[in-house]
Amino acid sequence: PPLSSIQNTYDFEKIAKNILPREAWAYYSCGSDDEISMRENHYAYQRVYFKPRICINVKEVDTSTNILGSKSSVPFYVTATALAKLGHPDGECSIAKGAGKEGVIQMISTLSSMSLKEIADSRIPGATQWFQLYINEDRNITKNLVKEAENLGMKAIFVTVDAPSLGNREKDKRLKFVDDTDVDLGGDVDRTSGASKALSSFIDASLDWSDIKLIKQWTKLPVLIKGVQTVDDVIEAFDIGCQGVVLSNHGGRQLDTAPPPIELLAETVPIMKKLGKLRPDFEILVDGGVKRGTDILKAVAIGGNDIKVSVGLGRPFLYANSAYGEAGVRKLIQILKDELEMDMRLLGVTKIDQLTSKYVDTRRLIGR
Numbered sequence: 001p002p003l004s005s006i007q008n009t010y011d012f013e014k015i016a017k018n019i020l021p022r023e024a025w026a027y028y029s030c031g032s033d034d035e036i037s038m039r040e041n042h043y044a045y046q047r048v049y050f051k052p053r054i055c056i057n058v059k060e061v062d063t064s065t066n067i068l069g070s071k072s073s074v075p076f077y078v079t080a081t082a083l084a085k086l087g088h089p090d091g092e093c094s095i096a097k098g099a100g101k102e103g104v105i106q107m108i109s110t111l112s113s114m115s116l117k118e119i120a121d122s123r124i125p126g127a128t129q130w131f132q133l134y135i136n137e138d139r140n141i142t143k144n145l146v147k148e149a150e151n152l153g154m155k156a157i158f159v160t161v162d163a164p165s166l167g168n169r170e171k172d173k174r175l176k177f178v179d180d181t182d183v184d185l186g187g188d189v190d191r192t193s194g195a196s197k198a199l200s201s202f203i204d205a206s207l208d209w210s211d212i213k214l215i216k217q218w219t220k221l222p223v224l225i226k227g228v229q230t231v232d233d234v235i236e237a238f239d240i241g242c243q244g245v246v247l248s249n250h251g252g253r254q255l256d257t258a259p260p261p262i263e264l265l266a267e268t269v270p271i272m273k274k275l276g277k278l279r280p281d282f283e284i285l286v287d288g289g290v291k292r293g294t295d296i297l298k299a300v301a302i303g304g305n306d307i308k309v310s311v312g313l314g315r316p317f318l319y320a321n322s323a324y325g326e327a328g329v330r331k332l333i334q335i336l337k338d339e340l341e342m343d344m345r346l347l348g349v350t351k352i353d354q355l356t357s358k359y360v361d362t363r364r365l366i367g368r
């Protein structure tokens with residue numbers, strides 16, 4: 001279908017399902033076990049209601065903001081996903097171009113299907129890219145990766161900590177990993193049971209807090225932890241001087257029934273505030289199940305003036321890129337930006353920093 005007929009994130013998903021090779025669809029779309037976290041990531045947003053204000057001049061609205069000190073045209077970003085080339089020959093590079101042209105930040109996976117150099121070379125001047133780090137058993141490889149990311153102009157390092165072992169992704173496991181990408185999987189790789197298994201051999205389960213401290217010594221870049229799933233770990237990350245965390249259950253692909261990030265966020269913000277654990281250079285990002293402008297506004301509002309919150313989208317970008325490449329990525333951003341502008345008007349705010357907890361009713365979230 002023509003790109004102009006696309007109305008929302010779901011449309012991209014439907015098209016991707018139709019056009020992707022079944023192995024790629026299985027790898028992108030699957031969650032772990034019974035896919036409860038994957039579904040709840042999305043449904044939990046429905047349990048937050050808005051408190052829209054009326055009779056406010058909303059003629060001019062501005063969706064732009066700053067995330068980790070970089071300008072962004074919107075309060076959301078492209079989060080790290082492996083193997084974009086399974087869906088489109090331009091892989092992560094068309095995502096880089098599409099996002100960059102729309103003023104949106106891209107987080108690049110360690111397990112990208114193109115080299116970090118290629119993806120950095122596709123960066124639009126002035127655009128921001130971050131690097132997502134998986135820790136290799138060989139810490140020298142990891143250290144070199146961090147240096148490379150720094151040299152290639154990445155603006156932050158996100159250490160993913162929610163995958164010491166791979167989640168049980170049955171849809172993916174049923175299919176053999178079809179390696180028709182150029183991704184360099186290194187030495188001995190188990191290609192017999194799905195893409196996830198093939199990739200996971202590079203991740204070290206011995207990772208602990210001392211590694212995070214070590215990485216902070218290797219680089220001047222902000223270091224954030226991706227895959228934080230409890231308030232206690234948010235506090236730990238804050239205390240050791242990280243510049244933030246990503247509340248994430250890996251899109252429901254790791255421990256099933258891990259909490260939906262929006263619920264964890266609503267639990268976290270008041271506790272951090274009460275403990276006085278607030279710093280201008282400590283931000284919270286959330287990802288998982290985000291499909292609408294309203295979802296994004298809810299997360300940002302829960303952080304309010306206390307904690308800067310931004311939102312990551314994974315699968316929606318993979319689907320848009322698989323279906324239409326760079327043009328699809330741009331269209332997805334434009335759709336969400338249009339939704340954000342309309343929703344901000346209907347909510348009665350004109351700037352992102354006006355969004356506070358007074359605009360959301362979180363009482364229906366579990367534990368609130």
Ligand code: FNR
Pocket residue numbers: 027028029041079080081082109110111112132160226248249250251252253287288289290312313314315316318
């Ligand atoms: C991921 N995710 C992920 N995370 C990460 O830190 N490194 C990675 O290489 C990948 N790879 C990856 C591949 C695919 C196909 C998916 C769907 C996800 C997790 C990702 O960063 C993010 O947490 C979720 O995708 C967010 O959920 P949504 O937006 O996909 O619902």
